[in-house]
Amino acid sequence: MDATASISSSLPVSAELGERLGWLIRLRWLAVAGVALFVEVARRVFPVHLPMWRLYLTFAALALSNGLYWLWLRRLHAGKAHREWPWTRPLVRFLLPSSPGGAGDVGSAGPAVLFANLQVAIDLMLLAVLLHFSGGVENPFLYFFIFHVIIASILFSRPATFVHASWSVALIAAVATSEGLGLVRHWPLGGAWTPTAYRDPAVVSAQLLVFATTLYLSAYIGSTIADRLRRREGEVVVLSLEVSRKAETLAAALERVSQAERAKSQYLRKVAHELRGPLGTMRTTMSALLAGVAGELPRPAVGLIRRIEARTGDLAQVTADLLTLARAREGRLAVELAPVDLAAMVREAAEDARPAADRAGVTLNVRITGETATIVGDAAALRELAGNLVGNAIRYTPRGGNVEVRLERRGGAIELEVEDTGIGIPAADLGRVFEEFYRSSNARSHSSEGTGLGLAIVKAAAEQHGGRVEVRSAPGQGTCFVVTLPAEPVTA
Structure with a gap:
């Protein structure tokens, strides 16, 4: 197995999405509280007349959906929401960001990535409803859609990010068109906008064009940066896996070398022990012969025995050194x-x-x-x-x-x-x-x-x-x- 094939096990997509989903849910709680507070301040400070109960009903829907998301995420972390439907696999592959290891754990990531896309899609729809009740295309917070496009570029693939950008454009276009045609009531903000500006095709088209261009550019820039970061992350993981594998190989090689050294030292010690006894006997015997224990020796024999004794002494020194070396090598x-x-x-x-x-x-x-x-x-x-x-x-x-x-x-x-x-x-x-x-x-x-x-x-x-x-x-x-x-x- 090569290093890239191990990426899915090193960085599980479902676990990564689970962490980011938790972050998104916490962010949504802050958004609900922050926008509600801003609306209360705005209606008291600025000369606008907003349908407050409709806005708060939308806030409640957003908060309720976020509570359901939180409950589902707990089930996901507990391993109770990992059911996979085979027919969703192509969709999951489309939504998941590419990784160096390929699709990775598509099966386990399926529920998480589908759930994340559903959250973003519902958020965009509720944001469009909020904008409808607060001026429609007149509302300067129209460009808050960019935040969700950036979040999508972090969580999903580039094609999926552009789908969410297109969904945002379609929602705002639907709000602007339905208000302009009189299909739904327009709730004006007033100010620089004329009372009939929301019905002017040129004004609305220009606003939509700028909005769509901004969203698609944000989708491109965000997804490009996210793709590069994912590639860098994948390269780091590949390198870390390679280093880990090389370290394991080196450790195994060092262990084999150590075992070989121990075996060699044990062999040397055994040989030295086996030689020490006979060599001692030989030296003792030759010393006795030179001392005349067996009678006087001929001069040539004395010379030969002295040479043998000297060489035996050298060999005894070798065995002593072998024992010392083996003792040190074995760590005794x-x-x-x-x-x-x-x-x-x-x-x-x-x-x-x-x-x-x-x-x-x-x-x-x-x-x-x-x-x-x-x-x-x-x-x-x-x-x-x-x-x-x-x-x-x-x-x-x-x-x-x-x-x-x-x-x-x-x-x-x-x-x-x-x-x-x-x-x-x-x-x-x-x-x-x-x-x-x-x-x-x-x-x-x-x-x-x-x-x-x-x-x-x-x-x-x-x-x-x-x-x-x-x-x-x-x-x-x-x-x-x-x-x-x-x-x-x-x-x-």
């Missing part, structure tokens, strides 16, 4: 949250890495500024984060280089920066450094150590704490990793 930090003093943790990570820095001939500096940085988080994961960044910086910095660790609170965030003067990262590799098992080309040639999981662990740990990791680097110019974490206040 939530059960281990506690206040963490980042300043103390960063100093500890730096001190743990200092022997490696001394062996590599790298100067390691720590600079912590501002207030003590304490957040609520997983201490083990944050230690892994800091340790991996500092360890990587030392590993890939040549002898004589520098590694600087900076911790600073900036507003509502805490920034941990680890910057080195090392080999840097090629631009082509920057986008992939946080992938599992990925090592840049110059990193592999510089050092055989490393599992390719350290930065993936850093990124996962930062994201689990609501933070992010950024990297700036260029080959031969060093690297700077910036971890931004939200500063959560610790309450007692």
Whole structure:
């Protein structure tokens, strides 16, 4: 189903008409009271003689009809007036304004749109009766018919609006003609009009021509504006439906990606657990052999066992990193949250890495500024984060280089920066450094150590704490990793 086909369900025509019918009924109550008050004032202020009982009888008819409209509208809202006659469908389609989704819910809108047209038609007829009893075409309020034409342009289709305009012209023409021919009594207003002006065909024709032109122009302008507004409204609904559908599709895709990530993490954790036991046994056995438990070994065998032990140690480190990464990816930090003093943790990570820095001939500096940085988080994961960044910086910095660790609170965030003067990262590799098992080309040639999981662990740990990791680097110019974490206040 495309978006426009859903318009009828998003903007039900019957519901929209029901709201506007309520507005029209409230407006009619105000009109009855306002016109009655004006007539009372006019007959006392102006030198006119009006058939008051006839006017008030018309007001009563208008008020009575409005009361019936209100009762019927209550039935419509209660769902008791939705009966549809098949023979009215063509008429309903003619009366309903066009919509981007086509006819929409024509069946449910049928009673409402027929009822609305009946109201406007009866209003125009009663307005013509009021004008007949108050001067006919002499009455300057003749142009109040325009209001109903504008209302029709809002509620109905353009052809239906012109039908109501034609009905208005026909009613006024009937009043003017019947009065001019003496078929009904003329109730003059006096003033600028001569006593026989209502019988002058030229005067009446000119008045009717101006009236009809004004009404048809109003119908055209009103219906044009209403059509444009409906089209704009339809376009907005189509766009909102498209955005909603795209959002649902994106949410479903993100859920599938999340499920795939969870499945991958669970698989990694399972593999790591399965490997950890045998690897531990192998390392213990080789240590025992090298210690002479099984007797003295030939020199070539000792060399081979030491190489096996080293490679087994590398593999054990990979399994440990896999477990750490899986633990962070699965979101298992939530059960281990506690206040963490980042300043103390960063100093500890730096001190743990200092022997490696001394062996590599790298100067390691720590600079912590501002207030003590304490957040609520997983201490083990944050230690892994800091340790991996500092360890990587030392590993890939040549002898004589520098590694600087900076911790600073900036507003509502805490920034941990680890910057080195090392080999840097090629631009082509920057986008992939946080992938599992990925090592840049110059990193592999510089050092055989490393599992390719350290930065993936850093990124996962930062994201689990609501933070992010950024990297700036260029080959031969060093690297700077910036971890931004939200500063959560610790309450007692």
